[in-house]
Amino acid sequence: MADTLKDLEGAQQDTRVPLGEILAAVRFNGDGLIPAIAQQHDSGEVLMMAWMNREALEETLTTGRVCYWSRSRGKLWRKGESSGQQQHLRTASLDCDGDTLLLQVEQTGPACHTGRRSCFYIALEGNAARIVSEPLIDPDILYHRPSGGA
Amino acid sequence: MADTLKDLEGAQQDTRVPLGEILAAVRFNGDGLIPAIAQQHDSGEVLMMAWMNREALEETLTTGRVCYWSRSRGKLWRKGESSGQQQHLRTASLDCDGDTLLLQVEQTGPACHTGRRSCFYIALEGNAARIVSEPLIDPDILYHRPSGGA
Numbered sequence: 001m002a003d004t005l006k007d008l009e010g011a012q013q014d015t016r017v018p019l020g021e022i023l024a025a026v027r028f029n030g031d032g033l034i035p036a037i038a039q040q041h042d043s044g045e046v047l048m049m050a051w052m053n054r055e056a057l058e059e060t061l062t063t064g065r066v067c068y069w070s071r072s073r074g075k076l077w078r079k080g081e082s083s084g085q086q087q088h089l090r091t092a093s094l095d096c097d098g099d100t101l102l103l104q105v106e107q108t109g110p111a112c113h114t115g116r117r118s119c120f121y122i123a124l125e126g127n128a129a130r131i132v133s134e135p136l137i138d139p140d141i142l143y144h145r146p147s148g149g150a
Numbered sequence: 151m152a153d154t155l156k157d158l159e160g161a162q163q164d165t166r167v168p169l170g171e172i173l174a175a176v177r178f179n180g181d182g183l184i185p186a187i188a189q190q191h192d193s194g195e196v197l198m199m200a201w202m203n204r205e206a207l208e209e210t211l212t213t214g215r216v217c218y219w220s221r222s223r224g225k226l227w228r229k230g231e232s233s234g235q236q237q238h239l240r241t242a243s244l245d246c247d248g249d250t251l252l253l254q255v256e257q258t259g260p261a262c263h264t265g266r267r268s269c270f271y272i273a274l275e276g277n278a279a280r281i282v283s284e285p286l287i288d289p290d291i292l293y294h295r296p297s298g299g300a
Contacts (some may be wrong), residue, residue: 015281022279044194096271100199102270119245120252129172131165138238
């Protein structure tokens, strides 16, 4: 772990350090990515988890509009650019060992590509998995696809 | 994505499928791991993110006591086995594409090895990072180390 983070482990509340020192201590994985958890800032609902590279993180902090790295598309993914369902950043936090981000966001409409508010809708209960929510909106409408299309 | 999960995208609330089908569709990464977000079930506070392999996930679902895979130690990590600060599972959920878990837990005391309730205590704000919480307990006490020891 970077010494910067180790040095902060015992730090008192409201201790401040220059942002650049922390950004330099962020531990991206071998692919240059860090997981980012998005949580609705007021309800506390965990909406999704996606990945950021350094550019996505810096853009998010600068613009206040959440930008991830799409591993499937291999490019920056400004959340909502296809669906219109943007995420606006309230607070970003780094964890103790610098390898995970928590984003408090204001999510417009559904966060999930299925049209559900949250991506975490498959509850593992006893001997069964149960779907705990329904789409708020048909994803074909969300992504402007012909009805019934792929 | 496994067809099982694709087939559930439009499923109505309370649709049930056998747990085994979902567990077979979980997408572990190249190292056989999946990220698991731990959230305090009642307050909504996101406490930490750690990793599970299949064995850790199955043990957690069976025993109700959260078990991760420690990447640094290369072994199963029953949360609280050193610190006494256990996590008891309320609900586990899988996300839409099967590559992230959300655990609703009852966390005893601090979740973080620094003695803080949550691992996400470094807020990235404007030009500075700010420590937003203090240890609830000295980690030397938590881990029964000689005071001032490493």
